[in-house]
Amino acid sequence: DADVTQTPRNRITKTGKRIMLECSQTKGHDRMYWYRQDPGLGLRLIYYSFDVKDINKGEISDGYSVSRQAQAKFSLSLESAIPNQTALYFCATSPGQGTRLQYFGPGTRLTVT
Amino acid sequence: GENVEQHPSTLSVQEGDSAVIKCTYSDSASNYFPWYKQELGKRPQLIIDIRSNVGEKKDQRIAVTLNKTAKHFSLHITETQPEDSAVYFCAALYFGNEKLTFGTGTRLTIIP
Numbered sequence: 001d002a003d004v005t006q007t008p009r010n011r012i013t014k015t016g017k018r019i020m021l022e023c024s025q026t027k028g029h030d031r032m033y034w035y036r037q038d039p040g041l042g043l044r045l046i047y048y049s050f051d052v053k054d055i056n057k058g059e060i061s062d063g064y065s066v067s068r069q070a071q072a073k074f075s076l077s078l079e080s081a082i083p084n085q086t087a088l089y090f091c092a093t094s095p096g097q098g099t100r101l102q103y104f105g106p107g108t109r110l111t112v113t
Numbered sequence: 114g115e116n117v118e119q120h121p122s123t124l125s126v127q128e129g130d131s132a133v134i135k136c137t138y139s140d141s142a143s144n145y146f147p148w149y150k151q152e153l154g155k156r157p158q159l160i161i162d163i164r165s166n167v168g169e170k171k172d173q174r175i176a177v178t179l180n181k182t183a184k185h186f187s188l189h190i191t192e193t194q195p196e197d198s199a200v201y202f203c204a205a206l207y208f209g210n211e212k213l214t215f216g217t218g219t220r221l222t223i224i225p
Contacts, residue, residue, distance in 0.1 A: 031211075033213075035215075040122070040218075041217055042119075042202055042216055042217040042218050043157070044215070045213070045214075048211075048212070050211070058212065059114065059214075090156065100145050100147070100162075100206050100208075100211070101147070101159055101162070102147075102159070102213065104156040104157050104158070105156060106155075106156050
């Protein structure tokens with residue numbers, strides 16, 4: 001779904017480095033989410049936002065921070081990356097009203113060495 | 114918080130046979146249950162969903178059933194085809210906090 005984009009698509013970084021993953025959407029949705037996917041663990045919610053002034057922690061927010069710069073943009077930061085943050089990261093959006101359907105971005109594969 | 118268990122973790126089915134994936138949830142207040150399909154190297158995409166006021170929903174070869182009393186729901190795929198091979202995730206959401214909790218996924222392989 002080209003309406004939800006993520007940059008970069010792949011990133012290799014070193015332990016201790018700061019890194020930002022970006023998500024943009026043209027769907028006009030208010031709700032945006034960041035998930036992490038690890039083999040055998042499914043998708044786990046890191047942070048979510050229901051509008052520009054609303055930020056909420058998910059189940060695994062430690063070591064991460066987010067910024068909702070605009071309705072269309074939601075960024076995830078790793079202030080000091082560590083190897084166990086190596087994973088596939090997905091951004092998702094949802095219109096919220098009347099439906100809880102979530103549309104996922106293409107994902108960012110992050111490797112921390 | 115909500116906890117969703119999904120079984121089996123892997124499933125191999127002969128082409129043309131049926132496949133069933135089961136999930137249980139812990140929070141009786143959950144009221145929306147989507148199923149996502151993730152093909153290799155791609156993003157998860159919704160294939161079917163059900164709300165708690167409905168017991169069963171069908172869409173061509175795919176169906177989902179919900180048992181609120183037992184707190185479990187299942188995905189049924191009939192007449193399986195090679196393109197059904199993927200990882201399937203169930204999820205549960207409580208409208209009160211709007212957080213979607215995913216199961217750990219089932220890797221379905223269709224054997225030609």
